[in-house]
Amino acid sequence: MKKLILVLLLVQLVGCSETRKNNPENIIEDFVTQIESDLQSDNINGSISVAVIKSDKILSSDAFGYLNHDKTEVSDSETLYRIGSITKSFTGFLLVKLHQDSVLNMNDPIEDYLPEIKSLIDYNKYSPITFKQLASHTSGLDRETRNRESNFGLVSEWEEKLINALPQTSFRSKPGERFRYSNIGYAILGLAMSRATNKTYIELIEEQILSPLNMTNTFFVVPEEKTKKLTEGMAGGPTAELNFQLPLDEHNGRGYRIPNGGLYSTVSDLSEFMKACMGESKLLNEESLEILQSSQTPTTRLRANYSLGFNLYSDQGVNTVGHGGSTPGYSAHFEFEKDSKYGVILLRNYNFGNTNLDLRSNALLRTLSILD
Helix, strand or coil: CHHHHHHHHHHHHHHHHHHHHCCHHHHHHHHHHHHHHHHHHHCCCCEEEEEEEECCEEEEEEEEEECCCCCCCECCCCCEEECHHHHHHHHHHHHHHHHHCCCCCCCCEHHHCCHHHHHCCCHHHCCCCEHHHHHCCCCCECCCCCCHHHHCCCHHHHHHHHHHHHHHCCECCCCCCCCCCCHHHHHHHHHHHHHHHCCCHHHHHHHHHHCCCCCCCCECCCCHHHHHHECCCEECCCCCCCECHHHHHHCCCCCCCCCCCCCEECHHHHHHHHHHHHCCCCCCCHHHHHHHCCCCCCCCECCEEECCCCEEEEECCEEEEEEEEEECCEEEEEEEECCCCEEEEEEECECCCCCCHHHHHHHHHHHHHHHC
16 A cells, blocks of 8 residues: 555656646746856855746746845846847847838948948958848958957947047958858947938937837936946956956946947846837837848858847747847846747846856747747
8 A cells, every 4th residue: 555655646746747847837937946046156246137028928027136246235127237239139120120111221331321431441342331231240340340449438439439440440251251240340330320310329229119118227328316226247257356347447338339239228128129029019010020030141050040130049940039248247148939939038247157148048948939
């Protein structure tokens, strides 16, 4: 009898375990619990915020840790972080929106609006660079300018810093030939869209994306009244001494690096942007969403490709769209599965830790998408 009872208990436990593995709510709960555990294991009094969404619903929104290493303020869902290169996703989205609204054509040459681009080293050796090539990282340009001074300066000076950097920037490949990640390319893209519309790049982002989506906690310059919600960035690696000064200095500006990495945001605001990227808003029509979610690179890079401001990853029927971001003292990840419409957002105020933001997010989306 005892053996029979034991067998029945084991069968029940296995059944419960399998049920838990197949329940999206439990899977998300375990994911969030692991994120919190990782933060505690990192043991640097950091902060991490996480959101999981499905279509137009936020399934989970949590924040752990402290706004500063002195542990005087606790994080919440409105905590502000730098989002680094996820800014490129906003810039790419903006280009698609302006193209959709016939404000510009993404296949137009940049020189039509930004003649200063002709000062690039070896510019005359190649055909003119287009908006689309800049947005898909196929312009062939250097990753960064060789003018290091342009990496520093106030947000209000970014356009001037960029133009001064152009004569010290060159090509690594022929425009349109291959994917080659370029931060300065995205800065050029932002300024060119500004010239085409007679509005500043920052105004365009606010008018075309932030305001329609009611993203009231996303900024290029954090207002004074919001600074109490801004996390203290902690730069440095797991074995290096933490650097608090570099992230602090960069709050004043990052030189020309605004359209490619200048935004601050929260998981709540980024959830609204993610919904729009999934098609859960009226900002983009179906044709524009298809452009945003499809590869725009000329050659396949294993299972990974790039659209216009978004990394694309496809494997065994799981197709994700998103972008990572990293600046001194901050790291972030934004990714959704385009068919199941599950999405994950992770924001952290330090650069290294037990949570691999990319791999953890992708694993969760794979698990949820297969069950969907």
